[in-house]
Amino acid sequence: MRDETKVLLTIERDRQTRTMHAxxxxxxxxxxxxxxxxxxxxxxxxxxxxxxxxxxxxxGGNVDTxxxxxxxxxxxxxxxxxxxxxxxxxxxxxxxxxxNPLASPSTLGISGGSGLAALxxxxxxxxxxxxxxxxxxxxxxxxxxxAIYLFAYEKGVAPIRLAIVGVAIGAFCSxxxxxxxxxSGDNVSIALMWLSGSLWGRxxxxxxxxxxxxxxxxxxxxxxxxxxxIMRLGDSVATALGLRVEVTRFLLLTCSVLLASxxxxxxxxxxxxxxxxxxxxxxxMGSRHQFxxxxxxxxxxxxxxxxxxxxxxxxxxxxxxxxxITAAIGAPYFLYLMWxxxxxxxxx
Amino acid sequence: MQNLxxxxxxxQNNRQQLRKALGVFLISLLVLxxxxxxxxxxxxxxxxxxxxxxxxxxxxxxxxxxxxATARIPRAVVxxxxxxxxGIAGAxxxxxxxNPLASPSIFGVNAxxxxxxxxxxxxxSINNSLLLVFIAFLGGLLxxxxxxGMSASFKGGNIEVKMAFTGIVIQAFLSSITQGLLLFNEDKxxxxxxxxxxxVTGMAWKHVWILLPFSLLAMLISVSLGRFISLISLGDExxxxxxxxxxxxxxxxIVLVVILSGVAxxxxxxxxxxxxxxxxxxxxxxxxxxxxxxxxxxVFGSALLTLADVCSRFISFPYETPVGVVxxxxxxxxxxxxxRTKKGDLYEG
Numbered sequence: 001m002r003d004e005t006k007v008l009l010t011i012e013r014d015r016q017t018r019t020m021h022a023x024x025x026x027x028x029x030x031x032x033x034x035x036x037x038x039x040x041x042x043x044x045x046x047x048x049x050x051x052x053x054x055x056x057x058x059x060g061g062n063v064d065t066x067x068x069x070x071x072x073x074x075x076x077x078x079x080x081x082x083x084x085x086x087x088x089x090x091x092x093x094x095x096x097x098x099x100n101p102l103a104s105p106s107t108l109g110i111s112g113g114s115g116l117a118a119l120x121x122x123x124x125x126x127x128x129x130x131x132x133x134x135x136x137x138x139x140x141x142x143x144x145x146x147a148i149y150l151f152a153y154e155k156g157v158a159p160i161r162l163a164i165v166g167v168a169i170g171a172f173c174s175x176x177x178x179x180x181x182x183x184s185g186d187n188v189s190i191a192l193m194w195l196s197g198s199l200w201g202r203x204x205x206x207x208x209x210x211x212x213x214x215x216x217x218x219x220x221x222x223x224x225x226x227x228x229x230i231m232r233l234g235d236s237v238a239t240a241l242g243l244r245v246e247v248t249r250f251l252l253l254t255c256s257v258l259l260a261s262x263x264x265x266x267x268x269x270x271x272x273x274x275x276x277x278x279x280x281x282x283x284x285m286g287s288r289h290q291f292x293x294x295x296x297x298x299x300x301x302x303x304x305x306x307x308x309x310x311x312x313x314x315x316x317x318x319x320x321x322x323x324x325i326t327a328a329i330g331a332p333y334f335l336y337l338m339w340x341x342x343x344x345x346x347x348x
Numbered sequence: 349m350q351n352l353x354x355x356x357x358x359x360q361n362n363r364q365q366l367r368k369a370l371g372v373f374l375i376s377l378l379v380l381x382x383x384x385x386x387x388x389x390x391x392x393x394x395x396x397x398x399x400x401x402x403x404x405x406x407x408x409x410x411x412x413x414x415x416x417a418t419a420r421i422p423r424a425v426v427x428x429x430x431x432x433x434x435g436i437a438g439a440x441x442x443x444x445x446x447n448p449l450a451s452p453s454i455f456g457v458n459a460x461x462x463x464x465x466x467x468x469x470x471x472x473s474i475n476n477s478l479l480l481v482f483i484a485f486l487g488g489l490l491x492x493x494x495x496x497g498m499s500a501s502f503k504g505g506n507i508e509v510k511m512a513f514t515g516i517v518i519q520a521f522l523s524s525i526t527q528g529l530l531l532f533n534e535d536k537x538x539x540x541x542x543x544x545x546x547x548v549t550g551m552a553w554k555h556v557w558i559l560l561p562f563s564l565l566a567m568l569i570s571v572s573l574g575r576f577i578s579l580i581s582l583g584d585e586x587x588x589x590x591x592x593x594x595x596x597x598x599x600x601x602i603v604l605v606v607i608l609s610g611v612a613x614x615x616x617x618x619x620x621x622x623x624x625x626x627x628x629x630x631x632x633x634x635x636x637x638x639x640x641x642x643x644x645x646x647v648f649g650s651a652l653l654t655l656a657d658v659c660s661r662f663i664s665f666p667y668e669t670p671v672g673v674v675x676x677x678x679x680x681x682x683x684x685x686x687x688r689t690k691k692g693d694l695y696e697g
Binding site for chain 2: 101102151152154161164165168169171172174175176178179181182183193195196271272275276318320321323324325326327328330331332334335338339342343
């Protein structure tokens with residue numbers, strides 16, 4: 001009897017230390033993110049030191065600095081943070097619900113659907129301005145995701161069927177995108193810019209468009225984290241544990257789709273964040289989604305932020321779209337992570 | 349996972365299956381002939397049947413005959429070869445990885461070839477089409493070696509999963525480079541974009557001569573390996589238990605896949621879906637005996653791609669649409685149908 005108590009106590013203490021570790025890592029990530037955000041705010045035609053930027057937050061110092069930092073640079077940074085967090089969270093949900101490590105928001109049809117919709121709008125209604133393009137990207141992503149869900153529905157949605165249908169419809173959409181790009185001629189460069197995901201020229205308008213959605217959905221996703229833990233165990237186990245699997249799955253997928261399409265509608269297709277940030281978070285945090293979700297969100301935000309910084313800092317005044325850099329730095333880092341993990345002897 | 353509970357074929361079963369496979373093979377050959385004929389006949393300029401026969405048997409050098417001999421026929425031949433290559437490569441991939449979603453592009457062949465071509469055209473300003481074919485092939489090969497080398501250097505886990513992971517990551521990396529190159533060199537992009545969508549426009553006899561030796565060799569080897577591929581598709585343990593050197597064979601098959609899809613992509617650009625859906629269709633019709641699946645996949649792939657090529661001339665007549673777009677348009681509905689009905693073997697993976 002006493003042994004049992006001792007074991008339970010050890011488990012409890014072990015759990016507490018792990019929780020402490022997790023919280024520490026999250027705090028550390030917050031700090032790093034804040035550091036890069038301030039660094040990023042200083043970069044531009046006019047350079048500012050971190051001190052000047054912090055002072056301008058409190059309306060101290062030069063008025064010009066305040067205007068430039070708050071009106072021009074801040075929305076861009078805010079977008080990078082929001083978009084990164086949204087894509088990464090969306091990816092965690094997609095991977096856990098589909099129980100497939102290769103899943104990402106694009107498996108749910110987001111990049112294909114929003115890309116196609118945005119491209120069509122920008123080609124045929126080019127006078128309508130950026131708001132309409134964002135709106136159609138959001139709607140397109142949602143519609144295609146819904147279509148995938150319905151095509152895969154047959155007495156419930158088996159994850160493997162959803163993944164297969166998602167891949168097929170995604171390929172279909174990207175064929176459409178290629179067709180339009182090959183045919184469009186003059187407008188190609190605008191479309192290409194959008195398709196490669198850039199934070200260039202974003203204003204507070206885009207930030208206000210997506211902030212409500214993302215700030216509402218992120219907490220909801222976190223509240224659903226425990227269900228994600230259960231969903232990962234498989235449909236039959238989850239059912240046996242009393243979870244209404246089909247409803248939960250629909251709810252989670254809806255969160256994932258809304259987050260990703262909001263992100264894509266604001267900045268275009270930034271790939272890879274939704275695939276790689278969840279993996280990094282899982283490698284750091286283990287299997288508890290309460291911790292994986294915030295870690296992934298922070299890592300995603302950091303990845304987009306750093307990519308945007310590098311894209312602007314590498315060969316100024318030319319800007320490389322952040323979407324290209326995310327893959328260019330994310331891919332090697334991810335491979336390194338895999339390699340290091342394999343050294344430790346655990347399988348992938 | 350394979351369905352091992354299925355009883356082993358008896359003698360009578362075997363003969364029945366043989367007859368069925370032979371029937372499917374002959375019918376698909378017939379379909380291929382018809383589509384080939386349509387491909388030569390239909391286009392911006394219509395060719396009458398008599399002109400066609402005259403070109404073949406009494407060549408006089410009239411305008412139409414020149415068109416048939418130097419544009420239509422080589423294009424159709426190229427399409428047939430590429431379709432066959434992609435069909436076989438897809439069948440091989442799905443067999444050795446035992447994954448119904450596997451296709452040659454997982455190894456990064458397409459991404460590597462794309463980045464090489466875009467770099468050569470945009471940065472080095474190379475226009476020689478023969479040289480470009482060679483460069484694309486090298487690019488594909490390089491990407492595959494990177495993917496294979498990296499996934500082999502990761503310890504633990506099984507090689508297929510690791511390759512899928514590494515492949516997807518390397519692909520993302522390479523395609524972001526491709527996009528970056530395109531973005532900063534707007535003026536040269538139009539022809540590149542058409543190539544990137546996968547197209548058999550403007551093929552001539554020289555392309556046939558590039559394709560033919562590699563493809564023919566790889567096809568013959570693939571077909572002759574059929575029985576071993578069947579064994580490997582049953583699972584590593586089974587194959588090993590039956591005395592097969594699995595690791596060696598798998599490496600050899602990967603080389604074959606790279607050759608088959610590499611020459612195809614280098615000539616016509618990345619054409620998706622053929623390698624993915626053709627093996628599914630064929631296994632649905634003739635079962636999992638790869639002695640039959642491989643040759644029939646070749647014929648099916650040819651027929652599908654030729655048909656898609658014919659369709660591609662109608663979508664925005666008289667302009668041409670990249671054939672890769674058409675294969676995706678044809679392939680998607682079929683794939684969804686497969687995923688919804690459980691008749692296909694999508695679920696074995």
